[in-house]
Amino acid sequence: xxxxxxxxxxxxxxxxxxxxxxxxxxxxxxxxxxxxxxxxxxxxxxxxxxxxxxxxxxxxxxxxxxxxxxxxxxxxxxxxxxxxxxxxxxxxxxxxxxxxxxxxxxxxxxxxxxxxxxxxxxxxxxxxxxxxxxxxxxxxxxxxxxxxxxxxxxxxxxxxxxxxxxxxxxxxxxxxxxxxxxxxxxxxxxxxxxxxxxxxxxxxxxxxxxxxxxxxxxxxxxxxxxxxxxxxxxxxxxxxxxxxxxxxxxxxxxxxxxxxxxxxxxxxxxxxxxxxxxxxxxxxxxxxxxxxxxxxxxxxxxxxxxxxxxxxxxxxxxxxxxxxxxxxxxxxxxxxxxxxxxxxxxxxxxxxxxxxxxxxxxxxxxxxxxxxxxxxxxxxxxxxxxxxxxxxxxxxxxxxxxxxxxxxxxxxxxxxxxxxxxxxxxxxxxxxxxxxxxxxxxxxxxxxxxxxxxxxxxxxxxxxxxxxxxxxxxxxxxxxxxxxxxxxxxxxxxxxxxxxxxxxxxxxxxxxxxxxxxxxxxxxxxxxxxxxxxxxxxxxxxxxxxxxxxxxxxxxxxxxxxxxxxxxxxxxxxxxxxxxxxxxxxxxxxxxxxxxxxxxxxxxxxxxxxxxxxxxxxxxxxxxxxxxxxxxxxxxxxxxxxxxxxxxxxxxxxxxxxxxxxxxxxxxxxxxxxxxxxxxxxxxxxxxxxxxxxxxxxxxxxxxxxxxxxxxxxxxxxxxxxxxxxxxxxxxxxxxxxxxxxxxxxxxxxxxxxxxxxxxxxxxxxxxxxxxxxxxxxxxxxxxxxxxxx
Amino acid sequence: xxxxxxxxxxxxxxxxxxxxxxxxxxxxxxxxxxxxxxxxxxxxxxxxxxxxxxxxxxxxxxxxxxxxxxxxxxxxxxxxxxxxxxxxxxxxxxxxxxxxxxxxxxxxxxxxxxxxxxxxxxxxxxxxxxxxxxxxxxxxxxxxxxxxxxxxxxxxxxxxxxxxxxxxxxxxxxxxxxxxxxxxxx
Numbered sequence: 001x002x003x004x005x006x007x008x009x010x011x012x013x014x015x016x017x018x019x020x021x022x023x024x025x026x027x028x029x030x031x032x033x034x035x036x037x038x039x040x041x042x043x044x045x046x047x048x049x050x051x052x053x054x055x056x057x058x059x060x061x062x063x064x065x066x067x068x069x070x071x072x073x074x075x076x077x078x079x080x081x082x083x084x085x086x087x088x089x090x091x092x093x094x095x096x097x098x099x100x101x102x103x104x105x106x107x108x109x110x111x112x113x114x115x116x117x118x119x120x121x122x123x124x125x126x127x128x129x130x131x132x133x134x135x136x137x138x139x140x141x142x143x144x145x146x147x148x149x150x151x152x153x154x155x156x157x158x159x160x161x162x163x164x165x166x167x168x169x170x171x172x173x174x175x176x177x178x179x180x181x182x183x184x185x186x187x188x189x190x191x192x193x194x195x196x197x198x199x200x201x202x203x204x205x206x207x208x209x210x211x212x213x214x215x216x217x218x219x220x221x222x223x224x225x226x227x228x229x230x231x232x233x234x235x236x237x238x239x240x241x242x243x244x245x246x247x248x249x250x251x252x253x254x255x256x257x258x259x260x261x262x263x264x265x266x267x268x269x270x271x272x273x274x275x276x277x278x279x280x281x282x283x284x285x286x287x288x289x290x291x292x293x294x295x296x297x298x299x300x301x302x303x304x305x306x307x308x309x310x311x312x313x314x315x316x317x318x319x320x321x322x323x324x325x326x327x328x329x330x331x332x333x334x335x336x337x338x339x340x341x342x343x344x345x346x347x348x349x350x351x352x353x354x355x356x357x358x359x360x361x362x363x364x365x366x367x368x369x370x371x372x373x374x375x376x377x378x379x380x381x382x383x384x385x386x387x388x389x390x391x392x393x394x395x396x397x398x399x400x401x402x403x404x405x406x407x408x409x410x411x412x413x414x415x416x417x418x419x420x421x422x423x424x425x426x427x428x429x430x431x432x433x434x435x436x437x438x439x440x441x442x443x444x445x446x447x448x449x450x451x452x453x454x455x456x457x458x459x460x461x462x463x464x465x466x467x468x469x470x471x472x473x474x475x476x477x478x479x480x481x482x483x484x485x486x487x488x489x490x491x492x493x494x495x496x497x498x499x500x501x502x503x504x505x506x507x508x509x510x511x512x513x514x515x516x517x518x519x520x521x522x523x524x525x526x527x528x529x530x531x532x533x534x535x536x537x538x539x540x541x542x543x544x545x546x547x548x549x550x551x552x553x554x555x556x557x558x559x560x561x562x563x564x565x566x567x568x569x570x571x572x573x574x575x576x577x578x579x580x581x582x583x584x585x586x587x588x589x590x591x592x593x594x595x596x597x598x599x600x601x602x603x604x605x606x607x608x609x610x611x612x613x614x615x616x617x618x619x620x621x622x623x624x625x626x627x628x629x630x631x632x633x634x635x636x637x638x639x640x641x642x643x644x645x646x647x648x649x650x651x652x653x654x655x656x657x658x659x660x661x662x663x664x665x666x667x668x669x670x671x672x673x674x675x676x677x678x679x680x681x682x683x684x685x686x687x688x689x690x691x692x693x694x695x696x697x698x699x700x701x702x703x704x705x706x707x708x709x710x711x712x713x714x715x716x717x718x719x720x721x722x723x724x725x726x727x728x729x730x731x732x733x734x735x736x737x738x739x740x741x742x743x744x745x746x747x748x749x750x751x752x753x754x755x756x757x758x759x760x761x762x763x764x765x766x767x768x769x770x771x772x773x774x775x776x777x778x779x780x781x782x783x784x785x786x787x788x789x790x
Numbered sequence: 791x792x793x794x795x796x797x798x799x800x801x802x803x804x805x806x807x808x809x810x811x812x813x814x815x816x817x818x819x820x821x822x823x824x825x826x827x828x829x830x831x832x833x834x835x836x837x838x839x840x841x842x843x844x845x846x847x848x849x850x851x852x853x854x855x856x857x858x859x860x861x862x863x864x865x866x867x868x869x870x871x872x873x874x875x876x877x878x879x880x881x882x883x884x885x886x887x888x889x890x891x892x893x894x895x896x897x898x899x900x901x902x903x904x905x906x907x908x909x910x911x912x913x914x915x916x917x918x919x920x921x922x923x924x925x926x927x928x929x930x931x932x933x934x935x936x937x938x939x940x941x942x943x944x945x946x947x948x949x950x951x952x953x954x955x956x957x958x959x960x961x962x963x964x965x966x967x968x969x970x971x972x973x974x975x976x
Contacts, residue, residue, distance in 0.1 A: 281894075
């Protein structure tokens with residue numbers, strides 16, 4: 001074993017450095033990529049350009065559901081400046097293979113159909129053809145010259161409609177399958193006939209009837225949440241160069257370069273080894289950039305034209321055709337005893353997948369009520385195809401909608417029991433050993449600690465005064481992704497260090513990796529240069545997503561630094577003509593174990609590597625395990641709102657989030673994750689939704705009408721970092737990126753109830769919806785109210 | 791017949807002569823003609839502010855203006871914010887306060903903030919939030935951005951501000967209170 005290095009093998013419990021004092025971890029250095037990003041020099045996907053480059057644009061279906069009878073591209077082809085055109089006919093048939101992409105599982109057959117429609121267009125915005133031309137304006141003009149003969153079909157826009165037995169069928173081959181767990185292929189459920197419901201998962205334990213019989217109060221409610229978009233500010237982009245030897249290079253912003261390589265290879269039916277993906281800086285992803293859209297299209301256009309082809313979506317394309325998250329329907333029934341103990345819970349969930357199977361219906365079921373110990377439980381969750389864009393991952397995919405439903409019902413139960421909502425949750429809180437809804441027990445978790453942190457916060461301890469004001473709390477759960485990461489630590493001759501990983505940096509992970517290396521090697525963080533490699537310069541590394549990057553890539557980096565020390569120890573021993581075990585390392589200095597005064601700093605030793613055997617390169621790879629096996633995250637959110645009594649506009653007065661972060665590597669960027677998650681949750685709660693018309697055409701495809709929170713809509717967001725070290729991580733780190741988005745919707749709904757006395761069962765809680773509920777509560781309609789005011 | 795127009799303008803202190811098509815936006819001219827890719831395209835409809843530049847002292851969405859309209863204007867882009875290798879105080883404070891995560895909105899926020907501080911060197915939290923409401927950030931929740939601008943204003947005025955995490959939350963008493971007071975007053 002390496003001297004001074006704890007053994008680290010996958011997710012086995014290990015002797016860790018969790019209890020030691022850190023010099024660098026927990027401090028707040030300036031991020032190493034910061035200057036590039038504040039000076040405009042950092043290169044994002046759309047900033048790349050190559051000599052001779054063409055510009056590609058996509059023609060998209062104006063119908064939600066239509067048979068494509070023919071496509072005539074001849075007029076477009078004759079437009080001067082047009083160099084290549086592709087349609088579905090140019091793409092190979094791809095067999096359905098299930099590929100794990102971050103937290104979601106992708107069927108490559110449907111991925112191919114989503115990239116370019118074949119026989120049917122399945123949503124407004126579905127790609128049907130693409131053009132490469134000498135400028136984007138010429139490409140856009142060419143799109144108008146392509147003639148597509150559509151036969152419109154009736155669209156199915158909601159899960160409820162799509163689940164009806166007489167609903168129009170989107171995909172003839174789909175059947176309903178009952179699954180026992182997330183990756184179970186499942187068995188046929190019900191009759192062998194086409195269905196819009198490809199997946200049904202059920203978790204069940206205890207005796208529901210007995211549980212409800214033992215309850216003093218039972219609350220049963222139905223909830224609806226609107227589809228919302230991840231809302232990254234940078235649209236999707238890809239620059240592809242197909243070379244004469246069959247090799248393909250793709251520059252793009254993505255959460256996972258290796259995913260782009262795997263998925264593009266499958267859609268184009270070419271070997272993965274022929275593709276190099278160079279990840280650009282990425283302008284936000286939130287899960288939405290874990291899959292591919294433009295990459296294979298740009299590649300084919302490049303192959304046909306022999307020129308580099310760059311494609312960049314506009315905002316309307318992003319909203320119409322890239323993955324939002326599911327709109328959902330939920331029915332929740334929960335019983336509790338007067339003293340606050342939950343006796344039974346029954347949850348029914350339906351998630352709209354968009355046009356192809358693959359909504360986060362399984363994680364939605366795995367997460368809802370996970371913060372609580374409930375003996376009698378049944379959760380059913382359904383995957384439902386509808387004529388909307390195929391959903392993509394969005395921050396804690398699946399959990400926010402199911403948590404919204406259950407956390408609102410818990411608030412009602414707490415009120416009926418006459419118990420403070422935090423205390424109510426505390427009395428039912430899951431601890432180490434409590435089984436999750438899917439069965440396995442939690443390891444060490446810090447959920448109760450997040451409740452306690454909010455209870456003790458200045459926010460919660462300060463009474464909220466004034467009319468139309470209310471306070472609400474809610475909690476949430478999400479997994480930590482494990483998966484694969486690789487890292488290389490190069491020791492340079494001047495004693496500086498570079499660390500190469502395959503994890504693109506969306507929110508400061510370069511800083512975290514540099515800090516881990518500096519901590520282990522005992523060097524200054526400024527002497528560590530983090531680099532994000534392309535798919536040929538580093539080993540397999542899964543997505544920056546699933547709350548896994550600081551965690552799992554951090555493990556690989558930690559190990560690679562330990563590996564470098566082990567090699568350096570051998571070099572120091574060689575200098576002193578000793579055995580490696582006679583040399584110890586601490587705080588950047590190698591010493592002889594014997595008291596003979598032999599001592600050399602890492603920096604000095606780095607200058608002598610040529611003489612002692614050549615460069616030192618530390619390396620490590622990890623498979624940190626299945627999603628959720630490596631760690632779990634909990635958060636509790638408290639918000640104060642004020643409701644305008646005339647317009648029902650809700651203002652967030654104050655917001656606090658407490659989250660179990662395990663150990664904060666760089667607290668600024670941990671806080672930033674929590675604050676950003678709350679902000680997205682507030683948008684989901686109050687404003688954001690997709691508006692489709694009767695024909696299934698999206699009407700709000702711009703950022704004026706798809707309204708995300710601005711800084712005028714939000715207060716400061718206070719964070720409380722609860723540190724319950726993750727027993728599966730050498731530094732105690734937990735993934736922090738996602739769980740913060742789970743509680744805010746219910747917290748806002750519960751606050752609105754306190755403010756104006758109405759329970760909201762629908763997201764977003766926009767002024768028209770809330771006003772209607774307020775008037776319903778007073779037994780007047782909006783119209784009567786208007787005429788009375790009139 | 792030529793399709794392009796000659797435009798004479800001033801960008802980041804330098805006189806610039808360029809050729810562009812009349813249909814090209816200023817953003818497209820900056821990015822594709824002049825290779826100044828620091829200004830970002832997020833929406834092309836003036837809703838996200840990622841393309842914000844300062845023109846004659848005012849923040850402008852460069853996607854909403856044509857390149858030919860730049861004639862005779864003084865334009866500052868994010869590339870012109872620093873002086874040589876000395877960062878502008880706003881850039882420095884954005885780094886110190888960790889005000890960026892992915893960084894795509896950062897150039898726009900910096901330019902809107904510069905325009906604000908140039909005309910109002912001592913803004914309140916509400917004034918900062920109002921001035922930056924045309925810029926969307928999806929990563930940060932704006933908290934650390936507002937703190938950085940507050941701190942930059944203080945630094946420009948020679949005042950000292952406490953370091954990380956100790957800038958008090960102005961939420962309850964500050965911005966919301968201020969706005970509510972205004973609302974209640976009328």
